[in-house]
Amino acid sequence: MRIIVVGGGVVGVASAxxxxxxxxxxxxxxxxxxxxRGVSAGNGGQLSYAYVExxxxxxxxxxxxxxxxxxxxxxxxxxxxxxxxxxxxxSFLRHCFGxxxxxxxxxxxxxxxxxxxxxxxxxxxxxxxxxxxxVGKLILYRDIKGLEEAGRLAEIKRQYGFRVEALDRxxxxxxxxxxxxxxxxxxxxxxxxxxxAGDCGQFTRGLYAHLRDAMGVETHGSTRVTHLSTRGGRxxxxxxxxxxxxxxxxxxxxxxxxxRLAATVGLKLQIEPVKGYSITAPARPEAPVVSLTDxxxxxxxxxxxxxxxxxxxxxxxxxxxxxxxxxxxxLLAMVRHLFPAAADWDRAEPVWAGQRPMTPSxxxxxxxxxxxxxxxxxxxxxxxxxxxxxxxxxLAGMIP
Ligand SMILES: Cc1cc2nc3c(=O)[nH]c(=O)nc-3n(C[C@H](O)[C@H](O)[C@H](O)COP(=O)(O)OP(=O)(O)OC[C@H]3O[C@@H](n4cnc5c(N)ncnc54)[C@H](O)[C@@H]3O)c2cc1C
Numbered sequence: 001m002r003i004i005v006v007g008g009g010v011v012g013v014a015s016a017x018x019x020x021x022x023x024x025x026x027x028x029x030x031x032x033x034x035x036x037r038g039v040s041a042g043n044g045g046q047l048s049y050a051y052v053e054x055x056x057x058x059x060x061x062x063x064x065x066x067x068x069x070x071x072x073x074x075x076x077x078x079x080x081x082x083x084x085x086x087x088x089x090x091s092f093l094r095h096c097f098g099x100x101x102x103x104x105x106x107x108x109x110x111x112x113x114x115x116x117x118x119x120x121x122x123x124x125x126x127x128x129x130x131x132x133x134x135v136g137k138l139i140l141y142r143d144i145k146g147l148e149e150a151g152r153l154a155e156i157k158r159q160y161g162f163r164v165e166a167l168d169r170x171x172x173x174x175x176x177x178x179x180x181x182x183x184x185x186x187x188x189x190x191x192x193x194x195x196x197a198g199d200c201g202q203f204t205r206g207l208y209a210h211l212r213d214a215m216g217v218e219t220h221g222s223t224r225v226t227h228l229s230t231r232g233g234r235x236x237x238x239x240x241x242x243x244x245x246x247x248x249x250x251x252x253x254x255x256x257x258x259x260r261l262a263a264t265v266g267l268k269l270q271i272e273p274v275k276g277y278s279i280t281a282p283a284r285p286e287a288p289v290v291s292l293t294d295x296x297x298x299x300x301x302x303x304x305x306x307x308x309x310x311x312x313x314x315x316x317x318x319x320x321x322x323x324x325x326x327x328x329x330x331l332l333a334m335v336r337h338l339f340p341a342a343a344d345w346d347r348a349e350p351v352w353a354g355q356r357p358m359t360p361s362x363x364x365x366x367x368x369x370x371x372x373x374x375x376x377x378x379x380x381x382x383x384x385x386x387x388x389x390x391x392x393x394x395l396a397g398m399i400p
Pocket of ligand 1: 006007008009010011012029030031032035036037038039040041042043044045046047048223224225226253254255256257258261274275276277278300311312353354355356357378379380381382383384385386387
Protein backbone atom coordinates (compact mmCIF):
# COMPACT_ATOMS: atom_id res chain seq x y z
CA MET A 1 0.00 0.00 0.00
CA ARG A 2 1.08 3.61 -0.50
CA ILE A 3 0.63 5.45 2.80
CA ILE A 4 1.05 9.15 3.57
CA VAL A 5 2.09 9.97 7.14
CA VAL A 6 1.36 13.60 8.05
CA GLY A 7 3.75 14.98 10.68
CA GLY A 8 7.48 14.57 11.29
CA GLY A 9 7.38 14.56 15.08
CA VAL A 10 8.43 11.54 17.11
CA VAL A 11 5.06 9.86 16.53
CA GLY A 12 5.16 10.45 12.76
CA VAL A 13 8.70 9.11 12.31
CA ALA A 14 7.98 6.07 14.49
CA SER A 15 4.82 5.39 12.44
CA ALA A 16 6.72 5.74 9.16
CA UNK A 17 9.46 3.40 10.43
CA UNK A 18 7.12 0.52 11.29
CA UNK A 19 4.93 1.03 8.23
CA UNK A 20 8.02 0.82 6.03
CA UNK A 21 9.23 -2.30 7.89
CA UNK A 22 5.81 -3.84 7.22
CA UNK A 23 6.52 -3.38 3.49
CA UNK A 24 4.43 -0.31 2.68
CA UNK A 25 5.50 2.50 0.38
CA UNK A 26 5.63 5.51 2.73
CA UNK A 27 5.59 9.28 2.16
CA UNK A 28 6.26 11.41 5.25
CA UNK A 29 5.15 15.04 5.13
CA UNK A 30 6.44 17.71 7.54
CA UNK A 31 5.54 21.38 7.36
CA UNK A 32 8.75 22.54 9.07
CA UNK A 33 12.17 22.67 7.38
CA UNK A 34 13.23 19.64 9.40
CA UNK A 35 11.61 16.98 11.54
CA UNK A 36 11.34 17.07 15.32
CA ARG A 37 10.77 20.80 15.78
CA GLY A 38 7.24 20.57 17.21
CA VAL A 39 6.56 19.46 20.77
CA SER A 40 9.03 16.59 20.27
CA ALA A 41 11.90 19.12 20.20
CA GLY A 42 12.39 20.14 23.82
CA ASN A 43 10.32 17.82 25.98
CA GLY A 44 11.37 16.46 29.38
CA GLY A 45 13.36 13.60 27.81
CA GLN A 46 11.99 10.95 30.14
CA LEU A 47 11.15 7.49 28.82
CA SER A 48 8.74 7.04 31.62
CA TYR A 49 7.35 3.56 31.04
CA ALA A 50 6.31 2.76 34.60
CA TYR A 51 4.88 6.19 35.38
CA VAL A 52 2.13 6.93 32.89
CA GLU A 53 -0.52 8.37 35.21
CA UNK A 54 -2.80 10.54 33.04
CA UNK A 55 -3.16 14.25 33.84
CA UNK A 56 -6.87 13.55 34.49
CA UNK A 57 -6.68 12.03 37.97
CA UNK A 58 -8.15 12.43 41.46
CA UNK A 59 -5.33 14.71 42.68
CA UNK A 60 -5.98 17.17 39.85
CA UNK A 61 -9.68 17.15 40.71
CA UNK A 62 -8.96 18.11 44.34
CA UNK A 63 -6.82 21.01 43.11
CA UNK A 64 -9.45 22.13 40.61
CA UNK A 65 -10.81 25.11 42.63
CA UNK A 66 -7.25 26.44 43.15
CA UNK A 67 -6.48 25.98 39.43
CA UNK A 68 -9.62 27.90 38.43
CA UNK A 69 -8.64 30.72 40.79
CA UNK A 70 -5.10 30.79 39.31
CA UNK A 71 -3.57 29.72 42.63
CA UNK A 72 -1.84 26.54 41.41
CA UNK A 73 1.66 27.21 40.13
CA UNK A 74 1.98 24.02 38.04
CA UNK A 75 -1.35 24.00 36.18
CA UNK A 76 -2.96 27.06 34.62
CA UNK A 77 -6.28 27.30 32.89
CA UNK A 78 -7.73 30.18 30.92
CA UNK A 79 -11.46 29.55 30.41
CA UNK A 80 -12.12 28.92 26.71
CA UNK A 81 -15.74 29.24 25.64
CA UNK A 82 -15.42 27.35 22.34
CA UNK A 83 -17.92 24.46 22.33
CA UNK A 84 -15.15 21.95 21.49
CA UNK A 85 -13.07 23.15 24.40
CA UNK A 86 -16.02 22.97 26.84
CA UNK A 87 -16.78 19.41 25.67
CA UNK A 88 -13.12 18.47 26.07
CA UNK A 89 -13.07 19.96 29.59
CA UNK A 90 -16.19 18.08 30.69
CA SER A 91 -14.86 14.83 29.29
CA PHE A 92 -11.51 15.48 31.02
CA LEU A 93 -13.26 15.91 34.38
CA ARG A 94 -15.22 12.66 33.84
CA HIS A 95 -11.91 10.85 33.34
CA CYS A 96 -10.53 11.99 36.70
CA PHE A 97 -12.15 9.15 38.70
CA GLY A 98 -13.31 5.60 39.00
CA UNK A 99 -13.53 3.13 36.16
CA UNK A 100 -12.64 5.65 33.45
CA UNK A 101 -9.46 6.70 35.21
CA UNK A 102 -8.47 3.08 35.92
CA UNK A 103 -9.12 2.10 32.28
CA UNK A 104 -6.93 4.97 31.02
CA UNK A 105 -4.08 3.95 33.31
CA UNK A 106 -4.38 0.33 32.18
CA UNK A 107 -4.35 1.28 28.47
CA UNK A 108 -1.30 3.50 29.00
CA UNK A 109 0.60 0.83 30.93
CA UNK A 110 0.00 -1.72 28.16
CA UNK A 111 1.12 0.73 25.46
CA UNK A 112 4.16 1.80 27.53
CA UNK A 113 5.23 -1.80 27.88
CA UNK A 114 4.92 -2.34 24.10
CA UNK A 115 6.86 0.87 23.57
CA UNK A 116 9.71 -0.14 25.82
CA UNK A 117 10.22 -3.29 23.74
CA UNK A 118 9.73 -1.46 20.44
CA UNK A 119 12.36 1.21 21.17
CA UNK A 120 14.85 -1.54 22.09
CA UNK A 121 14.13 -3.33 18.77
CA UNK A 122 14.51 -0.10 16.81
CA UNK A 123 17.78 0.97 18.42
CA UNK A 124 19.13 -2.53 17.97
CA UNK A 125 18.61 -2.23 14.21
CA UNK A 126 19.28 1.50 13.80
CA UNK A 127 22.10 2.97 15.91
CA UNK A 128 20.93 6.52 16.55
CA UNK A 129 22.77 9.06 18.74
CA UNK A 130 20.23 10.64 21.11
CA UNK A 131 21.96 10.70 24.52
CA UNK A 132 20.04 7.62 25.57
CA UNK A 133 20.72 6.45 29.12
CA UNK A 134 18.98 3.58 30.90
CA VAL A 135 19.33 5.27 34.28
CA GLY A 136 15.96 4.56 35.89
CA LYS A 137 13.51 7.09 37.22
CA LEU A 138 12.71 8.19 40.76
CA ILE A 139 9.43 9.92 41.60
CA LEU A 140 9.68 11.94 44.80
CA TYR A 141 6.72 12.28 47.18
CA ARG A 142 6.53 15.03 49.74
CA ASP A 143 4.65 13.10 52.43
CA ILE A 144 4.17 9.56 53.63
CA LYS A 145 0.48 9.57 52.63
CA GLY A 146 1.35 10.28 48.98
CA LEU A 147 4.10 7.68 49.08
CA GLU A 148 1.73 5.05 50.48
CA GLU A 149 -0.86 5.77 47.78
CA ALA A 150 1.86 5.50 45.12
CA GLY A 151 2.95 2.23 46.73
CA ARG A 152 -0.56 0.83 46.21
CA LEU A 153 -0.44 1.86 42.52
CA ALA A 154 2.99 0.24 42.26
CA GLU A 155 1.30 -3.07 43.03
CA ILE A 156 -0.92 -2.64 39.92
CA LYS A 157 2.14 -1.77 37.83
CA ARG A 158 3.92 -4.93 38.91
CA GLN A 159 0.95 -6.89 37.55
CA TYR A 160 1.79 -5.42 34.14
CA GLY A 161 5.39 -6.56 34.42
CA PHE A 162 6.99 -3.28 35.55
CA ARG A 163 9.71 -3.28 38.18
CA VAL A 164 8.87 -0.58 40.73
CA GLU A 165 10.13 -0.17 44.25
CA ALA A 166 9.11 2.13 47.14
CA LEU A 167 12.15 3.80 48.77
CA ASP A 168 12.31 5.79 51.99
CA ARG A 169 14.23 9.06 52.08
CA UNK A 170 17.52 7.47 53.10
CA UNK A 171 17.37 4.96 50.25
CA UNK A 172 16.52 7.75 47.76
CA UNK A 173 19.65 9.61 48.91
CA UNK A 174 21.75 6.47 48.61
CA UNK A 175 20.44 5.84 45.10
CA UNK A 176 20.87 9.44 43.92
CA UNK A 177 23.44 11.37 46.00
CA UNK A 178 22.63 14.58 44.05
CA UNK A 179 19.45 14.73 46.13
CA UNK A 180 21.57 15.91 49.08
CA UNK A 181 21.57 19.26 47.23
CA UNK A 182 17.84 19.20 46.43
CA UNK A 183 16.00 21.91 48.34
CA UNK A 184 12.44 20.57 48.32
CA UNK A 185 11.44 18.24 51.15
CA UNK A 186 10.58 14.65 50.24
CA UNK A 187 9.56 11.67 52.36
CA UNK A 188 10.59 9.02 49.85
CA UNK A 189 10.07 7.91 46.30
CA UNK A 190 9.02 5.26 43.84
CA UNK A 191 11.91 3.96 41.79
CA UNK A 192 11.48 2.43 38.32
CA UNK A 193 14.91 0.99 37.41
CA UNK A 194 13.94 0.16 33.81
CA UNK A 195 12.89 3.69 32.87
CA UNK A 196 15.31 5.74 30.80
CA ALA A 197 16.07 9.17 29.33
CA GLY A 198 17.02 10.44 25.91
CA ASP A 199 16.80 13.48 23.66
CA CYS A 200 13.54 13.10 21.76
CA GLY A 201 14.28 15.86 19.23
CA GLN A 202 17.65 14.33 18.34
CA PHE A 203 16.05 10.86 18.03
CA THR A 204 13.32 12.23 15.76
CA ARG A 205 15.73 14.05 13.44
CA GLY A 206 18.06 11.03 13.31
CA LEU A 207 15.26 8.59 12.50
CA TYR A 208 13.85 10.96 9.85
CA ALA A 209 17.27 11.05 8.12
CA HIS A 210 17.54 7.27 8.36
CA LEU A 211 14.05 6.80 6.85
CA ARG A 212 15.04 9.06 3.95
CA ASP A 213 18.61 7.85 3.37
CA ALA A 214 18.48 4.16 4.20
CA MET A 215 14.87 2.98 4.08
CA GLY A 216 13.52 4.56 0.92
CA VAL A 217 10.86 6.67 2.64
CA GLU A 218 9.81 9.65 0.52
CA THR A 219 10.28 12.65 2.83
CA HIS A 220 8.73 16.05 2.10
CA GLY A 221 10.02 18.82 4.37
CA SER A 222 8.66 22.40 4.33
CA THR A 223 5.40 20.94 2.99
CA ARG A 224 2.09 21.69 4.68
CA VAL A 225 -1.03 19.56 4.37
CA THR A 226 -3.97 21.94 4.16
CA HIS A 227 -6.84 19.43 3.71
CA LEU A 228 -7.55 15.74 3.33
CA SER A 229 -8.70 14.68 -0.15
CA THR A 230 -11.73 12.43 -0.49
CA ARG A 231 -13.53 10.56 -3.27
CA GLY A 232 -16.88 8.93 -2.55
CA GLY A 233 -16.47 9.35 1.22
CA ARG A 234 -13.01 7.75 1.28
CA UNK A 235 -9.75 9.56 2.06
CA UNK A 236 -7.54 9.18 -1.01
CA UNK A 237 -4.71 11.58 -0.21
CA UNK A 238 -3.88 15.07 0.96
CA UNK A 239 -4.05 18.61 -0.41
CA UNK A 240 -0.80 20.57 -0.30
CA UNK A 241 -0.19 24.20 -1.23
CA UNK A 242 1.33 22.79 -4.43
CA UNK A 243 -1.54 20.42 -5.33
CA UNK A 244 -2.90 17.01 -4.45
CA UNK A 245 -0.84 13.94 -3.37
CA UNK A 246 -2.62 10.59 -3.63
CA UNK A 247 -2.27 7.43 -1.53
CA UNK A 248 -4.20 4.33 -0.46
CA UNK A 249 -4.24 5.52 3.14
CA UNK A 250 -3.36 8.60 5.20
CA UNK A 251 -2.11 8.62 8.81
CA UNK A 252 -2.62 11.75 10.90
CA UNK A 253 0.40 11.98 13.19
CA UNK A 254 0.56 15.75 13.26
CA UNK A 255 0.19 16.46 16.97
CA UNK A 256 -2.12 19.30 17.90
CA UNK A 257 -2.99 19.98 14.23
CA UNK A 258 -4.57 16.52 13.82
CA UNK A 259 -8.01 17.73 14.94
CA ARG A 260 -8.01 20.56 12.37
CA LEU A 261 -7.14 18.21 9.49
CA ALA A 262 -9.64 15.57 10.65
CA ALA A 263 -12.33 18.25 10.66
CA THR A 264 -11.75 18.79 6.91
CA VAL A 265 -13.50 15.40 6.40
CA GLY A 266 -16.11 15.99 9.12
CA LEU A 267 -14.32 13.96 11.81
CA LYS A 268 -14.19 15.43 15.34
CA LEU A 269 -11.11 14.56 17.40
CA GLN A 270 -10.95 15.62 21.02
CA ILE A 271 -7.39 16.96 21.18
CA GLU A 272 -6.52 20.21 22.97
CA PRO A 273 -3.07 21.81 23.43
CA VAL A 274 -1.63 21.76 26.96
CA LYS A 275 1.44 23.95 27.01
CA GLY A 276 4.57 23.06 28.96
CA TYR A 277 8.04 24.56 29.32
CA SER A 278 11.58 23.25 29.54
CA ILE A 279 15.02 24.63 30.25
CA THR A 280 18.34 22.98 29.34
CA ALA A 281 21.71 23.90 30.84
CA PRO A 282 25.23 22.42 31.02
CA ALA A 283 25.20 19.74 33.75
CA ARG A 284 27.56 20.09 36.71
CA PRO A 285 29.22 17.11 38.45
CA GLU A 286 26.53 17.46 41.16
CA ALA A 287 23.72 16.83 38.62
CA PRO A 288 21.43 13.86 39.20
CA VAL A 289 22.12 10.78 37.10
CA VAL A 290 18.74 9.15 37.67
CA SER A 291 15.73 10.85 36.03
CA LEU A 292 13.71 12.64 38.68
CA THR A 293 10.12 13.74 39.00
CA ASP A 294 9.03 15.86 41.94
CA UNK A 295 5.33 15.09 42.32
CA UNK A 296 4.66 18.10 44.55
CA UNK A 297 6.28 20.69 42.25
CA UNK A 298 5.32 18.77 39.08
CA UNK A 299 8.81 19.27 37.66
CA UNK A 300 11.01 16.65 35.97
CA UNK A 301 14.79 16.51 35.54
CA UNK A 302 16.64 14.41 32.96
CA UNK A 303 20.37 14.16 32.36
CA UNK A 304 20.90 14.22 28.58
CA UNK A 305 24.57 13.74 27.70
CA UNK A 306 26.38 16.78 29.15
CA UNK A 307 23.15 18.68 29.72
CA UNK A 308 20.49 18.75 32.40
CA UNK A 309 16.93 19.41 31.29
CA UNK A 310 14.08 20.44 33.55
CA UNK A 311 10.46 20.53 32.35
CA UNK A 312 7.30 21.69 34.04
CA UNK A 313 3.85 23.31 33.83
CA UNK A 314 0.58 22.33 32.20
CA UNK A 315 -1.16 25.40 30.82
CA UNK A 316 -4.54 25.19 29.13
CA UNK A 317 -4.27 28.69 27.76
CA UNK A 318 -5.28 28.47 24.12
CA UNK A 319 -3.60 27.59 20.85
CA UNK A 320 -0.71 30.08 20.79
CA UNK A 321 2.67 28.27 20.82
CA UNK A 322 4.63 31.27 22.13
CA UNK A 323 6.68 31.32 25.32
CA UNK A 324 4.98 33.36 28.06
CA UNK A 325 7.92 35.35 29.55
CA UNK A 326 6.40 35.14 33.06
CA UNK A 327 6.31 31.33 32.87
CA UNK A 328 9.89 31.33 31.51
CA UNK A 329 11.09 33.44 34.47
CA UNK A 330 9.13 31.24 36.88
CA LEU A 331 10.77 28.07 35.52
CA LEU A 332 14.28 29.50 35.74
CA ALA A 333 13.67 30.74 39.30
CA MET A 334 12.24 27.36 40.29
CA VAL A 335 15.17 25.27 39.02
CA ARG A 336 17.71 27.69 40.49
CA HIS A 337 15.96 27.38 43.84
CA LEU A 338 15.39 23.59 43.78
CA PHE A 339 18.68 22.38 42.33
CA PRO A 340 21.20 25.26 42.38
CA ALA A 341 24.28 23.03 42.13
CA ALA A 342 23.00 20.63 39.48
CA ALA A 343 23.58 22.75 36.37
CA ASP A 344 25.13 25.97 35.21
CA TRP A 345 21.79 27.76 35.04
CA ASP A 346 23.53 31.04 34.04
CA ARG A 347 24.46 29.36 30.75
CA ALA A 348 21.04 27.84 30.13
CA GLU A 349 19.56 27.81 26.62
CA PRO A 350 16.49 30.04 26.16
CA VAL A 351 13.39 28.59 27.80
CA TRP A 352 11.43 26.42 25.35
CA ALA A 353 7.66 25.85 25.20
CA GLY A 354 5.69 23.12 23.46
CA GLN A 355 2.06 22.07 23.21
CA ARG A 356 1.16 18.58 24.39
CA PRO A 357 -1.57 17.16 22.11
CA MET A 358 -3.92 15.97 24.85
CA THR A 359 -7.04 13.81 24.73
CA PRO A 360 -9.37 14.07 27.75
CA SER A 361 -8.38 10.60 29.00
CA UNK A 362 -4.67 11.00 28.20
CA UNK A 363 -4.91 7.87 26.01
CA UNK A 364 -3.78 8.46 22.40
CA UNK A 365 -5.94 7.75 19.36
CA UNK A 366 -4.28 4.92 17.41
CA UNK A 367 -5.79 3.03 14.47
CA UNK A 368 -8.48 3.35 11.82
CA UNK A 369 -10.85 6.32 12.06
CA UNK A 370 -14.53 6.31 11.14
CA UNK A 371 -13.59 7.64 7.69
CA UNK A 372 -12.33 4.91 5.32
CA UNK A 373 -8.72 5.40 4.30
CA UNK A 374 -7.92 7.61 7.29
CA UNK A 375 -5.85 6.35 10.24
CA UNK A 376 -4.87 8.14 13.44
CA UNK A 377 -1.78 8.25 15.59
CA UNK A 378 -2.32 11.40 17.62
CA UNK A 379 -3.10 12.77 21.07
CA UNK A 380 -0.11 11.38 23.02
CA UNK A 381 -0.31 14.25 25.52
CA UNK A 382 2.52 14.36 28.05
CA UNK A 383 3.83 10.90 27.14
CA UNK A 384 4.51 10.95 23.40
CA UNK A 385 8.25 10.29 23.69
CA UNK A 386 7.58 7.32 25.96
CA UNK A 387 4.75 5.92 23.84
CA UNK A 388 5.82 6.77 20.26
CA UNK A 389 7.56 3.52 19.33
CA UNK A 390 4.81 1.31 20.74
CA UNK A 391 2.18 3.49 19.05
CA UNK A 392 3.99 3.38 15.68
CA UNK A 393 4.38 -0.37 15.81
CA UNK A 394 0.79 -0.95 16.96
CA LEU A 395 -0.56 1.29 14.19
CA ALA A 396 1.45 -0.57 11.52
CA GLY A 397 -0.12 -3.81 12.75
CA MET A 398 -3.60 -2.33 12.21
CA ILE A 399 -3.11 -1.45 8.53
CA PRO A 400 -3.58 -4.46 6.23
C1 LIG B 1 7.21 20.52 28.64
C2 LIG B 1 6.95 19.16 28.08
C3 LIG B 1 7.60 18.08 28.64
C4 LIG B 1 7.37 16.78 28.13
N1 LIG B 1 8.07 15.75 28.66
C5 LIG B 1 7.88 14.50 28.18
C6 LIG B 1 8.63 13.43 28.71
O1 LIG B 1 9.50 13.61 29.56
N2 LIG B 1 8.37 12.18 28.24
C7 LIG B 1 7.41 11.94 27.30
O2 LIG B 1 7.17 10.79 26.96
N3 LIG B 1 6.72 12.97 26.73
C8 LIG B 1 6.93 14.23 27.15
N4 LIG B 1 6.21 15.27 26.62
C9 LIG B 1 5.20 14.99 25.59
C10 LIG B 1 5.81 14.77 24.20
O3 LIG B 1 6.72 15.79 23.88
C11 LIG B 1 4.69 14.72 23.13
O4 LIG B 1 3.66 13.86 23.52
C12 LIG B 1 5.24 14.24 21.80
O5 LIG B 1 6.39 14.95 21.42
C13 LIG B 1 4.16 14.35 20.72
O6 LIG B 1 4.74 14.04 19.48
P1 LIG B 1 3.95 14.27 18.12
O7 LIG B 1 4.80 13.67 17.06
O8 LIG B 1 2.55 13.80 18.28
O9 LIG B 1 3.84 15.85 17.97
P2 LIG B 1 4.89 16.88 17.34
O10 LIG B 1 6.26 16.65 17.82
O11 LIG B 1 4.33 18.25 17.56
O12 LIG B 1 4.88 16.52 15.83
C14 LIG B 1 3.84 16.89 14.95
C15 LIG B 1 4.51 17.35 13.66
O13 LIG B 1 3.52 17.54 12.69
C16 LIG B 1 3.88 18.69 11.93
N5 LIG B 1 2.62 19.18 11.34
C17 LIG B 1 1.56 19.67 11.99
N6 LIG B 1 0.58 19.99 11.14
C18 LIG B 1 1.05 19.69 9.90
C19 LIG B 1 0.49 19.80 8.60
N7 LIG B 1 -0.74 20.27 8.43
N8 LIG B 1 1.24 19.43 7.55
C20 LIG B 1 2.51 18.92 7.73
N9 LIG B 1 3.07 18.80 8.95
C21 LIG B 1 2.35 19.17 10.02
C22 LIG B 1 4.48 19.63 12.95
O14 LIG B 1 5.30 20.60 12.35
C23 LIG B 1 5.24 18.67 13.85
O15 LIG B 1 6.58 18.51 13.42
C24 LIG B 1 6.43 16.59 27.08
C25 LIG B 1 5.79 17.69 26.51
C26 LIG B 1 6.05 18.97 27.00
C27 LIG B 1 5.37 20.15 26.38
